[in-house]
Amino acid sequence: MHMKKMSRPELFDFEGISMVPYFTDNWENVQKFQARPDDILIATYPKAGTTWVSYILDLLYFGNMEPERQTSVPIYLRVPFLEMTIPELPTGVELADKLPTTPRLIKTHLPVQLVPKSFWEQNCRVVYVARNAKDNVVSYYHFERMNIIQPEPGDWNTYLQTFMSGKNVFGPWYDHVCGFWEKKQTYSNIHYMLFEDMVEDTGREVERLCSFLGLSTSAEERERITQGAHFDAMKQNKMTNYSTLPIMDLKISPFMRKGKVGDWKNHFTVAQNEQFDEHYKRRMKNTTLRLRTEI
Ligand code: A3P
Numbered sequence: 284m285h286m287k288k289m290s291r292p293e294l295f296d297f298e299g300i301s302m303v304p305y306f307t308d309n310w311e312n313v314q315k316f317q318a319r320p321d322d323i324l325i326a327t328y329p330k331a332g333t334t335w336v337s338y339i340l341d342l343l344y345f346g347n348m349e350p351e352r353q354t355s356v357p358i359y360l361r362v363p364f365l366e367m368t369i370p371e372l373p374t375g376v377e378l379a380d381k382l383p384t385t386p387r388l389i390k391t392h393l394p395v396q397l398v399p400k401s402f403w404e405q406n407c408r409v410v411y412v413a414r415n416a417k418d419n420v421v422s423y424y425h426f427e428r429m430n431i432i433q434p435e436p437g438d439w440n441t442y443l444q445t446f447m448s449g450k451n452v453f454g455p456w457y458d459h460v461c462g463f464w465e466k467k468q469t470y471s472n473i474h475y476m477l478f479e480d481m482v483e484d485t486g487r488e489v490e491r492l493c494s495f496l497g498l499s500t501s502a503e504e505r506e507r508i509t510q511g512a513h514f515d516a517m518k519q520n521k522m523t524n525y526s527t528l529p530i531m532d533l534k535i536s537p538f539m540r541k542g543k544v545g546d547w548k549n550h551f552t553v554a555q556n557e558q559f560d561e562h563y564k565r566r567m568k569n570t571t572l573r574l575r576t577e578i
Pocket residue numbers: 327328329330331332333334335418421422423425512513514515517538539540541542543546
């Protein structure tokens with residue numbers, strides 16, 4: 284597939300959130316999206332481990348379907364990205380509406396206040412994944428370098444300042460992770476996962492996920508899924524490594540980049556770390572959410 288020449292988008296303010304048109308141009312259809320009670324919404328801030336959890340969910344529900352599906356349908360078609368609309372590709376809404384399988388697994392990066400209301404009305408299950416801010420910003424920086432539908436990130440220090448100010452695509456990380464954390468108080472059908480827990484013990488997290496979903500998957504099956512969704516396996520797998528999506532230049536930085544907790548230490552200077560910690564403390568002072576920057 285060849286994409287028409289696309290240029291880097293400019294950020295603009297959308298309902299108080301920095302956005303690019305690729306995630307807002309289809310807004311009317313996104314907003315009125317009709318969720319079904321058995322839909323599962325995978326909600327994350329970008330680069331928190333969306334693809335990892337999406338693939339685990341896909342294997343849990345559809346891993347035993349015909350083998351062609353596993354070898355020929357990339358993850359971004361199995362788990363549509365609801366708000367995405369890029370030229371020459373079906374929109375996320377169209378893909379979701381056409382999904383042949385039940386439950387539908389649907390991905391979104393929208394902050395909690397912009398999630399289409401039918402997901403809440405239908406009491407859909409929501410799987411949220413949060414990742415510590417330092418590794419999240421590093422991953423997002425490399426992602427913006429290689430992805431034509433994201434704005435130019437500038438150099439590392441510039442990008443770090445952008446991230447702290449919250450003027451990057453999908454808005455402030457701080458409000459995103461806290462928004463879904465607070466939502467849990469009033470909406471119990473959210474399973475709030477942490478990237479760091481997944482790295483520490485994927486098997487345990489898959490088991491917890493299964494109990495949230497009410498799935499009685501055997502220990503052997505869970506082990507098979509944990510292995511299939513291992514970083515090395517997903518990096519080799521063309522259906523999960525995004526090598527089939529031409530908006531990304533994987534030569535600049537691979538989608539499956541490192542998959543580690545603590546890579547921020549290779550990026551932050553001592554001064555940047557102090558500045559970040561200071562800002563973080565202020566920004567997160569009202570939440571009980573705790574994230575680990577090392578394990
Ligand atoms: P890094 O850039 O730090 O390597 P998302 O899917 O939300 O875009 O998140 C992408 C990040 O999750 C990348 O982080 C990627 O390497 C990491 N990731 C994806 N699959 C993973 C896996 N199976 N194990 C560990 N990390 C994984």
